[in-house]
Amino acid sequence: MLPDLAPAELISLFRRMLLVRRWEERLIQLAAEGPSFGHYHVYIGQETIGVPALWALRSTDVVFPTHRNHGYLLGRGADPGRLLAEVLGKATGLNGGKGGTLHASAPELGIPHTSAIVGGVIPIAAGAALAARIKGRDQVSVAVFGDGAMEEGAAFETFNTAALWRVPVIFLCENNTRDALGAAAGGYPASIIAAADLCDIARSVGLPTAAVDGTDAGAVFAAMRQGAVRARGGDGPTFVEAVVSRWPGSSPLWPELPAGRTELRYAWAPQEAPERLALWYAERDGLLRYVRELLDASLATREELARIDSEVRAAVEQAVRFATDSAYPPADAAYDNVFASS
Amino acid sequence: MDTTETAAEAPGPAGVTARELTYAEALVEALEDLMKEDPDFLIIGSYVLGLGPLRVLFDRVRAAYPARVLDPPTAELAFCGFGIGAAMNGLHVMVDVGTASFVFQAFPQVVNEAANAIYMSGGRLALPVVFHLLHGLRAGGAAQHSHSPQAMLWNTPGLQIILPASPADVKGLLPSAVRSGSPTVFVDHSKLLPLRGAVPEHARPIPLGVADVKRRGRDVTVVATSFSVHQALVAAERLESEGIDVEVIDPRTIVPLDRRAILESVATTGRLVIVDETHRSCGVASEIAAIVGEEALDALRAPICRVTVPDVPVPFSPALESQLEPTPEKIAAAIRAQMTSRHSRRP
Ligand SMILES: Cc1ncc(C[n+]2csc(CCOP(=O)(O)OP(=O)(O)O)c2C)c(N)n1
Ligand SMILES: [Mg+2]
Numbered sequence: 001m002l003p004d005l006a007p008a009e010l011i012s013l014f015r016r017m018l019l020v021r022r023w024e025e026r027l028i029q030l031a032a033e034g035p036s037f038g039h040y041h042v043y044i045g046q047e048t049i050g051v052p053a054l055w056a057l058r059s060t061d062v063v064f065p066t067h068r069n070h071g072y073l074l075g076r077g078a079d080p081g082r083l084l085a086e087v088l089g090k091a092t093g094l095n096g097g098k099g100g101t102l103h104a105s106a107p108e109l110g111i112p113h114t115s116a117i118v119g120g121v122i123p124i125a126a127g128a129a130l131a132a133r134i135k136g137r138d139q140v141s142v143a144v145f146g147d148g149a150m151e152e153g154a155a156f157e158t159f160n161t162a163a164l165w166r167v168p169v170i171f172l173c174e175n176n177t178r179d180a181l182g183a184a185a186g187g188y189p190a191s192i193i194a195a196a197d198l199c200d201i202a203r204s205v206g207l208p209t210a211a212v213d214g215t216d217a218g219a220v221f222a223a224m225r226q227g228a229v230r231a232r233g234g235d236g237p238t239f240v241e242a243v244v245s246r247w248p249g250s251s252p253l254w255p256e257l258p259a260g261r262t263e264l265r266y267a268w269a270p271q272e273a274p275e276r277l278a279l280w281y282a283e284r285d286g287l288l289r290y291v292r293e294l295l296d297a298s299l300a301t302r303e304e305l306a307r308i309d310s311e312v313r314a315a316v317e318q319a320v321r322f323a324t325d326s327a328y329p330p331a332d333a334a335y336d337n338v339f340a341s342s
Numbered sequence: 343m344d345t346t347e348t349a350a351e352a353p354g355p356a357g358v359t360a361r362e363l364t365y366a367e368a369l370v371e372a373l374e375d376l377m378k379e380d381p382d383f384l385i386i387g388s389y390v391l392g393l394g395p396l397r398v399l400f401d402r403v404r405a406a407y408p409a410r411v412l413d414p415p416t417a418e419l420a421f422c423g424f425g426i427g428a429a430m431n432g433l434h435v436m437v438d439v440g441t442a443s444f445v446f447q448a449f450p451q452v453v454n455e456a457a458n459a460i461y462m463s464g465g466r467l468a469l470p471v472v473f474h475l476l477h478g479l480r481a482g483g484a485a486q487h488s489h490s491p492q493a494m495l496w497n498t499p500g501l502q503i504i505l506p507a508s509p510a511d512v513k514g515l516l517p518s519a520v521r522s523g524s525p526t527v528f529v530d531h532s533k534l535l536p537l538r539g540a541v542p543e544h545a546r547p548i549p550l551g552v553a554d555v556k557r558r559g560r561d562v563t564v565v566a567t568s569f570s571v572h573q574a575l576v577a578a579e580r581l582e583s584e585g586i587d588v589e590v591i592d593p594r595t596i597v598p599l600d601r602r603a604i605l606e607s608v609a610t611t612g613r614l615v616i617v618d619e620t621h622r623s624c625g626v627a628s629e630i631a632a633i634v635g636e637e638a639l640d641a642l643r644a645p646i647c648r649v650t651v652p653d654v655p656v657p658f659s660p661a662l663e664s665q666l667e668p669t670p671e672k673i674a675a676a677i678r679a680q681m682t683s684r685h686s687r688r689p
Contacts, residue, residue: 035660038482039393089482089659100484100658116486117447118416151415152447183388184413186398192415253393328661338654 001218002293003052004225010299013055013217015308017047017287020071021262022309022316023080027070027087028249028257030320037088040101042255043071045247048286049174051075052217053142053242056224061140062110062128064121067102068174069114072144076109080315081322090326097329098337119152121145122171126162129169129231140168140231142224147175147191147241150198156205159239163205168231170224171207171239173198174214179284180246187251202239214242215286217293245284248277264305267291360540366396368509368541369530370403372516373436377407380434383520386421387438388413392476396535418447422473426456426525429471434520442475442529443489456525457500468523472516478569478619479651479667480532484658490568490651492529493620496596496629502526502550503597507571509539511594514548522550531569531619551598555607559589562677563607565630566590566617570649570668574617577673586681596626604630605638612643613680617668622650644683647676 002010024042031037043050050071054063065072073083078094086093087101094104102116112128115121125143132139149155150173162169175198181187195201199209208230212219220242227238249256259274266273266281267288273281281288294300363371369390376383385407391397404411414421418439425437439445445452452473460467477490492503504519504526506512512530519526556571557578566574571592578588591607593600608614614634616627627648634646649668657663 036482037660038480038484038658039487086658089661093659097659097662098485098657100482102484102486103658116484117443120486148416151417153417153419184404186401189388189416192413253397329659331661331665334657334662334665335652335654 001216002290002297002299003055003218003221005055005221007299009055010294011308013051014290014294014300014305015312016075017051017290018309018312019080019315020047020051020074021287022312023074023084023319024070025257025261026316026320027084028255030088031255037101040087040255041068042250043068044249045285046174046176046214046244047071048217048290049172049214049220049242049244050144052221053172053224056221057140057142057228059110061142061228062112062125063142063144064125064128065111065114065144066118066121066146066149067116068146069104070101072111073104073106073109076106076111078106078109080319084319084323085326088323088326089328090323091329091333092322092326096333096337119145119149119154122149122154123158123161126158126167126169126237129162129167129237130165133167138232140170140228142170142172144172144174147173147177147193147198148189149173150193150201151191156201159202159207159237160205162237163207166234166236169237170227170231171202171237172224173239173241175241175243176246176250178243178245181251186253188253190246198241199239207237207239209239209241211241211243214244215284215289217286217290244286245280248280262287264288264291264309265302268295268302359543361543362538363509363541364396364535365509365512365530365537365539366391366399366535368513369516370399371541372513373403374406376517376520377403377410380520382433383410384428384433384435385411385438386414386425386435387440387474389440390438390474391535392441392532394532394535418444419451422448423451423455425471425473426451426459426469429469430459430467434470436472436474436520436528438474440476441483441487442477442491443487445473445475445491446489452501452525452527453495453498457498460524461500469525470520470523472519472526472528475527475529476532477529478531478533479656479663481660481663482658483656485655488656490529490618490620492527492596493625495527496626497624500525501597502595504528504550504595505567506530506594507534507556507568507592509537509541510545511548511554511592513541514545515550515594518547518550521547529568533569537572548594550595551600553591553593553600553603555589555603556592557588557590559587559611561587561611562589562613562615562680563604563611564588564590564615564617564673564677565593565604567593567596567626568619570617570619573668573670574673576670577677580670580674581677584678586677588677601633601637604634608634608638609641612641614642614646615649615673615676615680616646617649617673619651619668621653622648623653625650644680647680649673649676
């Protein structure tokens with residue numbers, strides 16, 4: 001279902017999700033062309049979690065993402081050129097090249113910190129929520145993490161403490177283990193958790209939970225809205241699990257573009273999708289599902305969506321030019337920023 | 343980088359044929375031998391060879407011994423503790439922590455349980471557990487995946503610390519670590535994995551606490567660990583044409599540390615450069631410098647020089663990361679400075 005938003009907002013949301021998809025498709029190409037910028041992760045196939053989740057928040061709310069953070073940075077409006085420059089380690093990057101893909105952040109956009117340590121941001125987001133409550137701010141904090149983070153002790157320790165202290169935090173768990181290969185099979189890790197239902201772990205300390213289909217932008221939006229209302233109302237934390245299937249390009253340890261760029265027409269002409277990804281595009285890709293929902297609700301025509309697509313692609317090409325043309329930071333920059341600038 | 347020139351021709355002991363292996367292959371052979379020879383040997387962990395293309399070499403260990411290779415959840419604190427508990431109860435365990443930075447998730451178990459257990463027992467316990475880490479600047483690891491925690495761990499009495507630098511050394515040191523009966527941190531550098539070198543077919547284990555002179559020389563002693571050994575050897579090679587004769591000592595294990603090998607070398611050269619990838623303050627080089635300062639000040643003809651990673655977190659940008667590296671250029675410059683130091687005096 002579509003999020004409960006005005007039509008113009010629904011189109012903006014689409015544009016933003018498409019930006020994430022196009023930007024990352026180009027990123028995978030850039031990685032293949034080299035030079036290498038190290039190990040990285042893409043958000044393809046999860047756009048309908050992060051972007052609608054951000055739309056359910058206020059711009060004053062804070063969000064703490066993980067190694068799989070590009071969707072959140074772009075979703076919050078970070079400049080695509082500066083994010084790409086960061087990933088390439090350029091001086092014009094969001095963080096001057098200090099963070100890279102693993103640690104891109106944008107404090108001015110309410111993303112104060114990104115951790116590539118599994119489970120790293122869970123307590124930090126709850127701590128930000130504690131500050132919001134103590135300062136009497138009408139502010140929500142969101143911890144974003146993968147299902148793998150539920151394997152770390154930090155998750156349980158934080159759920160328990162946050163429940164006791166009733167801090168205004170939403171724990172957004174992006175479960176992408178379905179259809180994943182997993183480490184034992186030589187692929188990217190999938191979680192190995194004894195609990196059949198991840199929500200049970202949060203429920204054991206009394207947290208309200210919602211498990212939603214992560215390809216359903218409307219369901220994600222509604223669950224996050226509800227969590228935010230609860231947090232603002234003084235009712236403490238909420239645990240939201242958004243479930244998606246692993247995008248085949250994120251099954252191997254290093255991301256791949258298994259069948260080229262996504263074409264919007266696969267949404268209405270699934271027979272034209274490359275065979276390898278036919279099932280994924282037809283049933284598992286939230287972005288194309290959103291396209292179908294927009295068309296079915298007559299909120300846009302195919303031509304209008306195609307026009308947005310060419311605008312987004314042009315913006316991505318501009319970002320690529322900006323980032324590749326940018327210079328690396330001067331050597332001395334390595335010594336700056338160890339402590340707060342006075 | 344290629345180490346063939348230093349290792350390929352290395353003659354093995356009489357009757358022992360040497361082959362060329364990558365460091366990764368040698369590590370896998372050591373694990374296979376341990377599996378074969380010791381039914382109580384257990385491996386917990388999934389990323390012994392990191393995320394690079396060589397990682398598949400480990401698959402044959404996994405395939406041959408499925409019951410003794412466990413893929414744990416991402417729960418370093420728990421699975422390091424499992425390794426400790428299993429080692430307290432009859433098994434010999436190697437716990438692969440993966441990227442060395444992840445050992446911080448497990449500090450309570452590694453630093454406050456494993457390191458103390460034998461001592462607290464009054465010596466009644468043995469604790470054959472080895473924590474395997476991949477450390478160092480690895481190109482793009484950024485601040486959270488580039489640590490070299492061996493210096494922090496060296497500040498924890500009760501942990502042995504192994505830092506191999508060659509295929510033969512990794513193969514010889516791993517069984518010694520496992521059989522030592524004491525908790526050991528076994529630290530490989532990600533950049534070592536593809537390096538090739540000679541490995542004897544039936545090598546004997548290498549005892550812990552015995553340094554290896556990786557290159558003989560008379561003018562300057564360079565003590566280097568892990569991947570820095572190779573950087574130091576490249577620098578030494580270059581300086582040969584300038585008439586500077588560099589000795590490169592690889593301690594191979596820093597706990598126990600072969601102080602004698604270092605002190606003897608410094609006694610003949612009178613000059614010391616220490617190279618390693620821990621940060622400058624309270625790093626591996628700091629301790630070695632302190633030992634030489636305390637015990638061999640008379641022998642020194644120039645101030646000790648450390649080539650280390652500066653005291654900043656590791657930046658992501660390749661332009662910045664490379665800036666921090668102890669490169670052959672920096673090492674060579676440090677060695678030249680030793681030769682021309684205004685303190686440099688002839689005995
Ligand atoms: C403490 C820690 N242990 C291990 C890793 C290595 N690692 C990086 S991503 C990853 C899998 C994370 O899975 P999940 O949290 O579900 O996120 P996903 O990548 O699936 O979105 C692992 C194990 C890490 N970054 N941090
Ligand atoms: Mg996951």
